[in-house]
Each structure stands twice: as C-alpha cells, then as structure tokens.
Amino acid sequence: MIERVRRLVESGPFQWTIIGVIIVNAVILGLEVSPGWMERYESETNVVGWVTVGIFVVEISLRIFAYGLRFFRGGWNLFDFFVVAIAVIPGAGSYSVLRVLRVLRVLRLLSTVRSMRRVVAAMVATVPGMASIAALLAMLIYIGAVVATQLFRSTDEEHFGSLAASLRSMFQITTGDDWANVIAPTAAEHPWSYVFFVVYIVLATYIVLNLFIAVAVEALEKEADEDREELRHEVDEVEQAVDESTAAILAALADLKAQVTALEARLPK
C-alpha cells in the first residue's frame, strides 16, 4: 500500500496536477485583491480557493503517509508542510500577517518544479562567496550615512536629517536612482559635498561591480573545475598508455634476453 502511494506521489501526472493547482491558487490570490472581481464572484473564488487548499492537504497527507517521518527531514518538504499548515489554521484569515503569508503558496512552484529547485539551489550556493563583499557594501552605506548625517543634517533635513533618512538616501544613491536630485540641495549649499558624493558613487559602483563579478566567477569556476577534471583524466590515460607500452616492450626485451641467455648456455665454453 505504502509502496503504491509512493509511486503515485512520485509519478509525473501527479506532480503536473499539483503544479496546475499551485498556478490556479496563485491566480486566486491575485483575484482576491481585485475589488471589481471579488464583488461579483467572491463566493465562487472562495470555493475554488478552498478546493485548491483541500488538494494541497490531501497531497501533503499522501506524501507523509508514503515517506513517514523521513518526510520531515527534507527542507523543501518542511516548507510545503508549513505553507499548507498556515492555510488550515482556524481563524487564520482574520490576522493580516497570516493572510500575507498565504502568498508563499506561490513559492510551492520552487519546491515542486525540479528545474526551478535546481536554479534556486545554484543561486543560494553563490551567496557565501559574496558575503564578504556584501558586508563591505553594507559598511560603505553605513559609513556614508553616518558621515552624511554628521555633515549635512542641518543642510537637507529631508534626505540627511537623521541616520535613518541618510541610510535611505545612501541606499538610493547606491542603486543610482535619481541621485542627482537627492544631493541637489546639499550640493547647492556646500559645493565641496559634490566630491564626497562622487567618491561615494565611484566606491559603491566598484563594490557592486565586484559583487557581480564574484557571482559570475563562481559560476564559471564550476565549469572550469569540470574541464580540469576531464583534462586530468585524459592526461592520466596517456600516462597509463605510456606505462603499459613500456611494460610490454620491457617484457618483450626480457623474453629476448632470456632466449639469448639460453643460447649462451648452449654455446661451448
């Protein structure tokens, strides 16, 4: 019985059905925030919504039945369980935080579609390689914000009036959005402040660039590693061919030498 359920939940049609239900559920989430639609079709939408949740509950139950406690060891399984559990907590609809969390059901696409799971895993894998550079960028933004607050607090209260405002402004300058307007009031009063901001922009751009390159190099390195492995294998093969060839020749020589020695023994002394 367990075996048959397991084969069912691992079958292609079952998984494609679940993917379809996830997409239907995602559309429902979008319709629920469209007032025009909800006025006319609220009850129908809610029914379809509850049916999709019901299918999720059945699906998770079947998977727990099929795998037993092992189900709870997989990270993606726990995610699926958590997301569906939120949906069936009684009275969950009345807390807006839990309503917002319902949108995470869309993320079940990540756990269910295999190619997306692989892409997400690959992305997450590049995070450690760029942690140091991201920390560097955070430091630059923080230092920039503290200095900007110290210097321009009274000049431009809106953008640099408090540490929070400066952090917001420095982050905006880092993304390059409308930076000229952000610094305009300050630059008008203290022309030398322009130098501070240009240096900040150049440094921030340079660190962001290095962040990008770190990710790209990590991705390319994996390719290069495989190439290197293959190279080593090919060259090892040549080395082995040389060794085997040497062994064959030396064996033939030893054989010849034995023959000559035998010949020698037969010669009159």
Add this chain to the structure above:
Amino acid sequence: MIERVRRLVESGPFQWTIIGVIIVNAVILGLEVSPGWMERYESETNVVGWVTVGIFVVEISLRIFAYGLRFFRGGWNLFDFFVVAIAVIPGAGSYSVLRVLRVLRVLRLLSTVRSMRRVVAAMVATVPGMASIAALLAMLIYIGAVVATQLFRSTDEEHFGSLAASLRSMFQITTGDDWANVIAPTAAEHPWSYVFFVVYIVLATYIVLNLFIAVAVEALEKEADEDREELRHEVDEVEQAVDESTAAILAALADLKAQVTALEARLPK
C-alpha cells in the same frame, strides 16, 4: 531553367539588391509617419513603397520557383512569405493592425543578412537556459505585487491600488527606474514598508544578475566546449603516437626474436 533561377537568387548581387530594397522600404515606413513629408510627397512615397513591395513579390516568387515546396520548410522563408503576403492582401491598408504589421518588413534584414541571422539564432539559443530564472523573476514580481496590493492598497491608490497597478509598479522597481518616488507615499505612511521594498530590490537585482550570468556562462561554455574538443583531439593524437611507437618497437623486437630463434635452431644441440 530552375537551376539558373536558383543560382540567381543565391548570388551575392541579388541578395545585396534585396537588402538595399529592404532598407529603402524601412525608410519609406519612417517617412509615412512624418506628416510634413507626406503632405508634400505622399504620391511619390507611395509609388516607391509599392515598387519595393513589387520587388519583394518577384523575389519570393523566384525563390518559390527555384526551391519548389522545399521553400516552405525553412522557418525564415515562411517568415519572408508571411511578411510579403500581408503587404499584398487587398484592403490591408484600411486595418490599422495590418498597417502596424507592415513594420515587420524591416525584420526581413534578419532573414536576409547572414551575420544577423546567426546572431539572432545564437540569442534565441540562450533562451531555454534562462527560462527557469525568468520564471523565478516573474514569480517574484507577481508575489511582490499581490503582497503590495494587500498591504498598501489604501495607502497609495495610484501605485498599489489594484493588482494591475502593483504589477506595473513592481516591474518599474525591478528595472530600477525612479523606484524611490514610487514607494515614497507608502514609505511616508508606513516607515517599515521601506524594509519590504529594499528586500524586494535586493532579491530582484540578484535574480536579474543571475539571469545575466546564465546567458554569459552559456556563451562562454560554447567556447570552452570547442576548446575541450580540441584538447581531446590533441591528447588522442599523443595517445595514438604512443600506440604506434609501441607497435613499431614491438614489431622490431619480434623480428629480432625471430632472428635469434633462427640462430638458435642453427646452433648444434
């Protein structure tokens, strides 16, 4: 006859003439939407326009004559046929949709200039490799829009008042254009919303970055594949040289051994 037509349509001068006609036709399309020009030279422009279409009809006819039904098997051929067919449907000028489609004639440059055909083919080839990441980005935008509508619908009706408005705003934030102004009304009322948008921007930037890198890695991998192929070939050559060398040496040894054996036979027992 067919052979001569085929040689004609494949000849350089014929193709360069067609490229010239495509460019003339593209200029005509631009002039047709310039009121000042059309007031003065409408009839001349129309005449040149119809002449270019006439040349296209002759060209396609010649190619169909030269290749017969095989013509309709090539994707680019079908594109050329379709684009020219639109131009000669009677009354096509009166439907604005068909008028707009006429601009596709400019795309005949893609089908006719070989280097551009290759570039387009290379670009299209990278699409599957980034489909998963593009889907991830679409999911992020959708989830962001649903959440933003749920939370900020009443705060900023213009940007987050409906799912459609939120989708537009989130796409705009994703492109980095003027995001600070898009979120300004919301951030003014709910300061914590700034965290939501910064997380969204960081995630979106990271996914877009991975999209870019996926395309770059795919392009570099093709190069690397050719290198690897060449490496394998070179190393195979060395391995073959070792094998041939071994065979030659072993043959010489066998020959020597035969000689020694013959010698042995002649010795007195």
Add this chain to the structure above:
Amino acid sequence: MIERVRRLVESGPFQWTIIGVIIVNAVILGLEVSPGWMERYESETNVVGWVTVGIFVVEISLRIFAYGLRFFRGGWNLFDFFVVAIAVIPGAGSYSVLRVLRVLRVLRLLSTVRSMRRVVAAMVATVPGMASIAALLAMLIYIGAVVATQLFRSTDEEHFGSLAASLRSMFQITTGDDWANVIAPTAAEHPWSYVFFVVYIVLATYIVLNLFIAVAVEALEKEADEDREELRHEVDEVEQAVDESTAAILAALADLKAQVTALEARLPK
C-alpha cells in the same frame, strides 16, 4: 643628425615632456571656458596656450624630420599632425567649429601615452564583433519608433508625435532612464500599450545584455586563444618526446639486429 633627432623624439624625457604639455594644454582649454578666470588672466592664459601649441609644432616638426615621409603612414601620427595643424590655421579662432575641434588636442594623450594607445586599440578591436548586435538594437529602436508613432501619435504628441520624437523616446526607454514617465500619458489612455512597452523593454534589455556579453566573450577568448596555443605547444612537445624516444629505441634495436646478423654470418652454415 637625423639619427640623433630620432633618438631624441623616442627618448623617455621627451615623451614625458610632451605628455606634460598636453595636460597643461587641456587645463588651458578648461580655463578658457571659465568666465571668472578669463576676465582676470586672459592674456596670461592665451600666452601659455600659444606656448603649448608652439611646443607641439616643434615636436611634430622634429618627428617629421626624424622619420621623413614614413611619418605620414602612421594613423596616430596623422592624428597628431591634423590636431596641431588646426591650431595654427590663421583665423581658426573665429570659426566656432574649429574652436570646438581644439578640444581634440586632449586626445593627443591617447596617441602619446602607450598604455592608453593599447587600451584604445583593444577597444576598437572589439567593435566588429558586436556590429551585428548593435545593428539589431538600432533596428529594434527604429521599428519601435515607427510603431509608436503610428499608434500613439495623437495620444502623446510630446513623446511620440513624430518619428524623431519617437526615436528619442525609444532611445531613452532603451537606456532605462525615466521610462515610466515617458510612457505614462500613453499608458493612461491605452492601458494595453503597457504590454507593448514592457515587451520592448525586455527585448531591448536582452539585446543590450548580449552586446555586453559579446564584448566580454571576445576579451576572454583572446586569453583562451593564448592558453590553447600554449597547450598545443606543450602537447606537441610530448608528442616530439615520444617520437624521439621511439627513434632512439628503434636505432638501438637496429644496431642490435645488425650485430645479431653479423653473428649469424659467422656461424657455420
């Protein structure tokens, strides 16, 4: 004499002096457009300006003397000659076009500093590799502008009222600057136009991305080519080692065989 002049113009101190004069000249060009400075120091600035031009004339004369007609075969030499010639044409100061061209003297840094000459040469070398993709981008902008003019001419006269206005708007959208505001009036009247612009942005971004990657791949390929060349050399060396080894062994075997044959001849039949 010619030999000594040649050695002079190729000497380090001579070239560093010229680089200094170019920088002084560049500063002069900047001061000339600063009204406050020119009011006070106009005559001094002009004197220094003419001295730098005088030094350039002497420098070019020396180089022509040193290299004779060969001077006019180098592209950078012709550039230097042209730039200095503009400066000494009598009455050149009165034509604003020629005044503007004087700024090209700053570009003499490119022709004089060797590392910059190399960088510029490397950049120019990547241009052919991206010509097809640049043409594709130009086509997309042109097609987008024609379609936008056809469809939105009367909706938003400022941005899409004529082909020229549409070309400007589409180029601006391609650079991603303030695109949301450019399309706002159109999107307000025709909500479906948003789809047209989003598709345009995605296509344009994708082509620009491919443009970037083409340049990057070209740069990396050059590296890879050198690696491949080195690889081929190393593997050739191994192959040669195998060949030499085989030859040595076969020679030793032939020698041995000759000895055995000689032995054989001395045996009684």
Add this chain to the structure above:
Amino acid sequence: MIERVRRLVESGPFQWTIIGVIIVNAVILGLEVSPGWMERYESETNVVGWVTVGIFVVEISLRIFAYGLRFFRGGWNLFDFFVVAIAVIPGAGSYSVLRVLRVLRVLRLLSTVRSMRRVVAAMVATVPGMASIAALLAMLIYIGAVVATQLFRSTDEEHFGSLAASLRSMFQITTGDDWANVIAPTAAEHPWSYVFFVVYIVLATYIVLNLFIAVAVEALEKEADEDREELRHEVDEVEQAVDESTAAILAALADLKAQVTALEARLPK
C-alpha cells in the same frame, strides 16, 4: 612574556572580542547622530564610546608590545594605530574634521576580519589593470564638459553654464541618471545637440562596459593561470614518464647488446 602576549593577540577569542567591540563602536557612532537617542542617553552612550576606545588603546598597546617595531611595518597595523590615535588626541572632539574621521574606526573591520582583508586586497589588486580605462573615461568626461560649455553655455546656464556645472552634468549623464531631463533644455533649443549627447552616452557606456570587463577578465585570468600551471605540471609528468620509460628500455637494450657482444666474443672467429 612577549611570547604569551603574542599568542594572546593572535588567539581567536581575542580577535572575536575586538570585532565585537568594533561593531559596538560602529553602533555608537550611529546613535551619536540620532538626536532623539542622544537627548535621553547621551551620558550612557558616551561612556560606552569611551570604553570601546579604551579597549582599542589596550589592544594596540598589547600588539605593539608583542611585535615591537615590526608592528609599524604592516600597512593594516599602521591604519589601526592611526585610527585609534585620532580618538585619543586631546580636544579632538571639537574639530569637526576629526569627528568625521572617527567613522574610519568602522573600517577596522577590514583590518581585523581576515576574509574582508582578502576581499579588499583582491579589489585593490584589480585597480592598476583598469587605470588606463578609468583615465580614458575621465578624459571623455572632461572633453565632453569643455565642448558642452563652449556650445551650450548660454543655452542652459544651470547645467552647462560653467566648466564645473558641465563636469557635474556630464558625470550625471555618464551614470545614466535622469539624463533626458539634463539635456532637455538644450535639446529643445538646438535639436542637433541630441546627436552630440547620444554619441557621448554611447561612448561613455562603451568605456564603462570595458572597465567592467577589464575587472572581470582580470579575476577570471587568475583562475585560468592556476589551471594553466596545473596543466603544465600534468603534461610535464607525462613527458617525464616518456623519458623514464625510454631510459628503462634503452638500458634493457644496452644490457642485451652487452650480452650479445659477450656471446660474439666467445664464438670462434
């Protein structure tokens, strides 16, 4: 004694403590520019601030004691010394420049956390490789600013009225921020100026792109260099195997030849 102090300052717990103190100090710097916080907790904040500085003084003293004069040879050590020295100069708090410099204490994270030190070293190492391209970009901005001032000084006083204003505007256009608005007044009066700015944008984008690629190629090249080194090593091994094999075979042949020669000597003449 010195040995034990050295072991202490190099121990993990000691370094993690210092990192913690640096972070506390960074938070203090942020709180000091938050008026609301300082009104209530000024004395407490100051106490914690001075305690952290005290810990820094003790730390640096211990390190000087442990390493003696060698301490002053390390660049990062000098940086730490300088940053802490600023904090204890009497009356430093009254000069705003020195107050601003206090923010550099946050940078002690770079000198103390090893992975960040490595990242910064790697970034600084790529600077020389892009110096020529950065100089090229600076030249383009300067030339663009001089020409724009010459041509548009009277058209748009705000953006191109002086060399300084033009430099600011050209830098802003180079970053792509709001360029359409910067050139709008000029383009409205001189439509041909649009061509100047588009050419400028294309050139600037192309140089910035090459700047990015130079950094990326440098990063990838380091990887490739290691690969190449490994390749050379592997191929050298094969070459050595061929040499050893040849030597073994030739030795066996020489041995055989000696035997045949001995045989020959024993044959009757």
